[in-house]
Amino acid sequence: MKVLLDDVQDAPQGWVRVQWPEEAYRLLETGQVTEISLDHDLGTISAAPATTW
Secondary structure, eight states: OEEEEOSSSOOOTTEEEESSHHHHHHHHHTTOOSEEEEOSOOTTOOOHHHHTO
């Protein structure tokens, strides 16, 4: 599964879009994520913990 964490943009075809880091963490926990793309600007929300998963 390919995951896009972005609060504004839509995911490309074949990707799953999530808007909150917690959603990305839940998907990472499934062990099915093969690629992840993190928005560089989520406002005050940090996706940094996902980079060390």
